[in-house]
Amino acid sequence: MVRAIVGANWGDEGKGKITDMLAKESDIIIRFQGGSNAGHTIINDYGKFALHILPSGVFYDHTTSIIGNGVALNIPYLVGELKDITSKGVPMPRILVSDRAQIMMPYHILFDTYEEARLAGRSFGSTKSGIAPFYSDKYAKIGFQVCELFGDETALMEKLENVCALKNVLLEHLYHKPLLDPKELFDTMMEYKEMIAPYVCDVSRYLHDALKEGKNILLEGQLGSLKDPDHGIYPMVTSSSTLAAYGAIGAGIPPYEIKNITTVVKAYSSAVGAGAFVSEIFGDEADELRRRGGDGGEFGATTGRPRRMGWFDAVATRYGCRIQGTTEAVLTVLDVLGYLDEIPICVGYEIDGKITRDFPTTPDLERAKPVYKTLPGWKCEIRGIKKYEELPENCRKYVETIEEELGVPVTMVSNGPGRDDIIFRR
DSSP: OEEEEEESSSSOSSHHHHHHHHGGGOSEEEEOSBOTTOOEEEEETTEEEEESSSOTTTTOTTOEEEEOTTBEEOHHHHHHHHHHHHHTTOOOOEEEEETTOEEOOHHHHHHHHHHHHHHGGGOOOOOSSSHHHHHHHHHTTOOOBGGGGGSOHHHHHHHHHHHHHHHHHHIIIIIOOOOOOHHHHHHHHHHHHHHHGGGEEOHHHHHHHHHHTTOOEEEEEEEEGGGOTTTSSTTSSOSSOOSHHHHHHHHTOOGGGEEEEEEEEESSEEEOSSSOOTTEEOHHHHHHHHHHSTTTSSBOTTTOOBOEEEOEEHHHHHHHHHHHTOSEEEEEOGGGGGGOSEEEEEEEEEETTEEESSOOOHHHHTTOEEEEEEEEOOOSOOTTOOSGGGSOHHHHHHHHHHHHHHTSOEEEEEOSSBTTOEEEOO
16 A cells, blocks of 8 residues: 655645654655755654655664655765764665666756855745756756666766756856866766665666555655645745655656555644745744744754744645645644643635635735634643543644644644654544
8 A cells, every 4th residue: 555645734744753653564665756955853762863865764674765766866965864874873774766766966056056146035945955956957858867877978978068068158157156067077976876876776666566565655745735836835836746646756656556645734834935824923922833843943954944933724734635635634743832822723814805715826825814713722731642532622622623624534643753742533
């Protein structure tokens, strides 16, 4: 069976913890899109980790972790992350990398940095991980697949020369930066070849056989619905599809194999980067939620930037669940809200004097104002509780109100940062 674990909102919903937890009953975990701009924070028996490109199932010795063809593969970052976790006592995981995955090149990171600087106040809030230039090249058909590292070296050098000729025009005349040297890049790619060689395989074929054998497979998504380039808050989005449907493409499996879409939903809202955020809060109110939030404050796992904070947005989250095709929702960081006397939930948007419960396109979203419903808080610590019935009544009312707003079952509630801080409802 294939289960996709994806986010309903802007990212940072806690997908890493849920993947880490569900990997216990899984055979294969696959990252199917995005790159090292991801930041999945995990706390388990080995310690606390912020994974950026490794799948969140690498902590079990019975699993195979796969980098799918849809990933922006930063090879040095992958190898460095493997060294980092094994240096902290994690057994060396079994890693496979798709021979069709494309390589994050050093110039992708440079161009990302240069473009954000050029845009200045009009920037997209990029993590400067090279993601947009990488996917631009992929779809312009000037990217490099892993398999090309193991092919004809003369052809590889010719392609590098052609790419450098194109890039150097921009470097010289737009960014006024040093030009690329194809020979230096070729040498770098030969280093990448040596680094990645032990892991490369025909992942699609491997998964075809695994499905025939009845293996349990997790697809791990990066970011959330509202950062999808088609269905999110365009243009303040990422550059690869964040939807479960793309998991079939980014992993190399048939779409009908995805039987369960587990969408992770945060009990309040947070976001890194620019873009419309209707339920955003500011000042002391935001600072307190940010300080208490997450597993040590709401700061980007990749950038360290303070996250923008807001109350739970039922309009955005219901939409996020709908476009994911959610079969079940997991509500995370519920324990964080125990300090509040009252908790607002955004249940509608007011746009030009009219109230809607539907998530609009970006131009209308920019004019939207939140319509709140306020629920009573529970004013106590809920970490350590294992049974849903033992949660305070007002806490259960909060969960059930969210479930009613979403229209999908909330099957798990996370009440702490640890792997075992979870309540199963059904």
